[in-house]
Amino acid sequence: MILALHNRYRTLGGEERAVEDLTWLAREHLGEEVELLVRDSSLLGRRAAATGLLRGGLDPDEVTAAIRRTRADIVHAHNLLPSFGWRALAAARAAGAKTVLHLHNYRLVCAVATCVDPAGEDCTRCHGRNTTPGLRLGCRGSAVEGVAYAAALSVWQRRTLDLADVVVVPSAAAKERLLALGVPVGDALVVPHVVRTAATTTAYAADGPALVVARLAPEKGVDVAIAACREARVGLVIAGDGPEAADLRRVAAAAGLTVLEGNGGPAPWDGQVRFAGRVPDELLSRLRAAASVELIPSRAHETFGLAAIEALAFGLPIVASGVGALAALPEPVRLVPPGDAGALALAVTGARGDARAAAAGPQLARSLAGPEVVAPALAAAYAGVRGGRGQTS
Template identity: 60%
Template sequence: MILVLHHRYRVLGGEERAVDDLVWLASSHLGERVERLERDSARTTSAAAAVGLVRGGLRPGEVADAVRRTGADVVHAHNLNPTFGYRALAAARDAGARVVLHLHNSRLVCAVGTTIDPDGRDCTRCHGRDTRPGYRLRCRGDAREAALYATSLAAWSARLVAQADVVVVPSVSALERLRALGAPLPAGDRIHVVANLVRSLDRPPGVPEPQVPSRAPDGPALVVSRLAPEKGVELAIDACREAGVPLVVAGDGPLAGALAQRAAGADVTFHGHVDGAALARLRAEASVALVPTRAHESFGLAALESLAAGLPVVATAMGALRELGDDVTLVPPGDVPALAAATLAARADADAPARALDAARRRAAPEVVAPQLRAVYAAARAATRPG
């Protein structure tokens, strides 16, 4: 029995999709019974968040009770800030469960998890327990919030990791970034890489593979992203303006207004946050997907989901996106002319949709990721503890 812990973000994004997909995979492909215990930043007061950060978690008894009620032998923990904290994992262990800690980003050291500074630049100033640069730069909110996160990460991150029997990262790049930040990681044999999956690639027995969708070369470019500084959406706007290519943007976030102003006079359509059905329609109408991130991406789920829809992808050579190699077109970070030229080339490549779908199947199909997740749960259940 698996109990999933997750504190959902105020603005939903790729991590929530990744958690949902892993829950589905454990149930449908591994035959695990799975229950969830979730909290939500949208329903958490600032006072409760502050107390949770300072104390290393709130209401750990709720977690222990859930372990006993469900009979969970493994707790699979995702984002734990601000109210679960290390105390949730300690309570799970005391209740008899093994613990899997899934690190989707760099939040063990970086308050915002993206290792991007307020000016939108790649940043590794915070290192290990020295989180003072994040406070000085006000990476996270105002002075009070920045101080809370800096203090909490310095105080509790090592203790959080110490509660885990197994640590999971989504890519080799994510692991390398955590090591570069001096994150308190366990020994290498306790760290597993589990790729994010694309559920639409699932094919039950007897169900034929779908035909590769055809792409109209005059279709728009598509960006699916949270509208935040680290995502580089303004680069896609500028590149498509330069290339004379219409652009569709799906997503919401703090830069929505500023990006709309930047796109004034260009052929750019903003759809805001869209549901799965609407997103599928946008991908079906597009000719190329752009992932112009400035951040050291820990996986690049938007790129894999676009490949799975038969969309060629042009992406910034950052973080885990580099691991996609020849399956996508990589351009230097911040290089608008290169992004514009690669966008035009990808739209004109008639064979790109078939290659995109094949790449997604090789990398993110459920049958590819399921053995990775099975190995994690087996390792957790086999873990021994001192005393």
């Protein structure tokens, strides 16, 4: 029996999808019973969040009770901050369960988890337990939050790792970056995110707009996509929401583009950008079918790049920043330097409606993240803890 823990973010994103899909994989492909214990940062007051960070977690007795009720022998911990913390792992061990710590991002060392500074640039200033650069730069925005994160990450990083029987990361690139950041994850196992299905036929519009599916945050480089599509004279649809939503609308308007709202109406054309907001899966499929190319213009050292794999699985040509795990994507994915709107514009022009790339995408997605690939990796992580293999640090 697996008890999965996840503290949802204030703005939901790809990690929530990854947790949901890995839970599905464990049930449907490994035959595991899985229960998900969720807490939600949007429902947690800032004072309580700060208390959870500094104390190393809130209410570990809830974890103990869930283990006893479900008889879970493994606790699979996804995002622990701010409310679960190392105390959830300690409670799991005390109750007789083994622990799998799944590091989807760089939260153990970076207060914003992305290694991107307030200017939107890749940043590795924080290193090991030295988190003062993030505090000095004001990465959390709020000074109170900044102090809480800087202190908590520094004090509790090693204890969190020491309480993990197995550490899991989503890619070799994520593991390499964590080690470079001074986080001792040398024995971490790679378990990719999973894409449940891949298309058998492709559906896209060769002359349709470009599409970006992303959380609207600085590290996602959506402003670069706006500039590139303006230069390439291609319409753009942006599906997602986040803290930069209003700023990105202003960026588009300042560039002389017409800003459209909502997910209805005709597809944008040259000079238009449509902000569709967060969309359900069914509508996202329709947006992809109406697009000619999907862009992943991230500035961040992505740990996996779920949007890219999902676009490949759909059968849509893609252009991505050659950074982090995205840099390992093979042809026919077109890679460009992060933050380079000119290079992205050229790649967009070449990739739109590329039939060869669209046809190759689903098989490539299956080879990278299909259930038949990810299930054995996840099974190995669970077998590792059940067999008593521990994480050395």
